[in-house]
Amino acid sequence: MSGDPEKSEQPERAAVHGLSADFVAGLVEWLTIPSIGNDPARLGDVARSATWLADALRRDGWPDVRVWDEGPALPAVYASWPSADPSAPTVLVYGHHDVQPVDPVEEWTRPPFEPVVEGDELFGRGASDDKGQVAMHLLGVRAHLAATGGSAPAVNLKLFVEGEEEIGSPHLPELLDAHRADLASDLVVFSDTPVYARDAPTVCTGQRGVYGAEVVFVGGSSDVHSGRAGGGVPNPVTALARLVAALHDERGAVALPGFYDDVVPPTDAERADYASLPFDEDAWLANSGGARVAAGEEGWSTLERVWVRPSAEVNGFVGGYTGPGLKTIVPARAEVKLSFRLAPGQRPERVAEALRVFVAEHTPPGIRSEVIPRGDGVPPYAVDINHPAVVALREVVEAALEQPVRFARSGGSGPAAVLHQSLGVPVVYLGVTLPDDRVHAPNERVVVSQLLRGAEAAARLWRVLPERLT
Structure with missing residues (x-):
């Protein structure tokens, strides 16, 4: 590194900055693929999306990259990159590459699969949910290697990107069972959640x-x-x-x-974090179907009602x-x-x-x-906020975003609990997208600087985890 104090003190940030243009160009290319999993006419595009990701991983140097397209599941991508240290912990990163339908298409102000960058915003279906955050991890690995000067990550890294999340991950349990040895790990990093707000960032600790x-x-x-x-x-x-x-x-x-x-109720520390978040009830109601008043179980705040109750x-x-x-x-x-x-x-x-x-x-x-x-249901999940990986994750996100980071939950549901139950390891959440990214809606976008800071946080996380998980 040069004598630039910024570069010497924050090598991950400098590395992300140097790779940012290539990162954005690659993400734009990926977003042109309409990988809509619930549209039979687009199943070939789901396979094309998986192939694109696999090719990108190979170009980045991942030594083991596979597309899992056997059985009824839509194609998923698996990759692994062993650490030079055989005693290093093994971390599995989870995401998905399928996207939501674009209806009503007439409400898009830009074609959904012709992504465009306008200032700090990248518009296109999947930009936030979830191709942007998967691509963020590819950039994070490259930045981690550049910052440390290593030829392999400090942890044994694995990546699992499924192709069915937007249709409820119907074949995920079978996929996890069929590839249990490949997916064995000490920790799962789940990247498919937002922060609470740009000026009030959070680390998610669970989903209903x-x-x-x-x-x-x-x-x-x-x-x-x-x-x-x-x-x-x-x-x-x-x-x-x-x-x-x-x-x-x-x-x-x-x-x-x-x-x-x-x-199991949230801890007092979590409730204190929820209470300290800026909450505008009128704005929340306006974005919650236009309801006139907040209502629900007595004794709990609105955020608690939709996050943890x-x-x-x-x-x-x-x-x-x-x-x-x-x-x-x-x-x-x-x-x-x-x-x-x-x-x-x-x-x-x-x-x-x-x-x-x-x-x-x-x-x-x-x-x-x-x-x-109507189905077997999806179990809830919450991770212990005192787990060393959660503590480390909060620290690296704070360092990357240069703001205090509080805990939050997600009121929605996802496959984190399935991953936890199948693999038997904790799941932590590294997500940096924003609540107003219009996921599942017309004009989806992602704020590029959020993804760059997320990549920096990931790069830092791979460096610090070995000493935290020993």
Whole structure:
């Protein structure tokens, strides 16, 4: 290195800066590939995206690069780069290269697969979710090697980039099981989450799980004229409405039996971090479907309600006649779709059983009820904030972003818990994208400087982890 103090004191930052133009050009090229996993017409593009990534990894010097395209799973990419130190810890980086559909395409102000850089912003589908953050890790490895002068990383690095995350990772458990030896590691670094805000950066420490089901109430064998039978037979719509009304108690808590028994609350330190984050309720409501007021379980803040507490939501309710005008009937059938976000400690199968008990308790005489699960659900996950890898991750993100970094959670669900359960190791989150990147929406973008600082954080992390995980 030269005598430049900035370069000598922060070699990772200098290395990232020197490689930034090549990084942006490569990401732009990758974003032109419309790897939409849920579109049968685009399955060839998903394979092309995997090939692009594999070729980029080989150009960067990764000694073992493979495209896993066997079985029903869409193509995934695996790569490994052993450390020169055989005793170094092994770290697996997770991301995905499939992207969301672009509908409604008429709302895009730029073609979604013709990426363009405007100032510090890169527009295109997948720029933030998740090709940008996968590419960030490729840059981080290159910067790490440049900063340390090594020919191999300080940790044994592995990369696993799946092609089905945007369709719920349906084949991920089988893929993990089939390649268990390749994916064996001491730690997973999960890069598919944002920070809270550009001026209030955070490290995510967990995600909620989810379980969904439909409840069906059936009365008679067919609809009947209300003048003939109204007031004389059970109405399944009315009965199901009573069940829905009983789903929460007067304090906003979910009323399923034993629903909270397994919930592990956040630590006091995490709650203090949440409370210290700048939160504009009106702005949050405006970005949450335009709701007029915040509501939910008493005793918890809005951020806590959507990050660390479980919830129950009615996603849809249908029964009887819903066409124009009035049709005077007693309906024969009613259905409600329910989803439950799960907090750490809860298990989808336990919530499924609690729902069955709740429905049985709220099924009146003369009504036949059925609970129809919609999948097995996704378990929640949270990592111990005192784990050495979490402490190290927070330090390197603070150094890269040059701001205090607090803890946060994600209210959504993802495959972190599946990775944790299958591989049996902690999962930590390194994500630097922003909440207003419009992921899953028209005009998705990423802030390039955020990705560059994320790459710097990753480069620093590989240098410090060996001494932290011994």
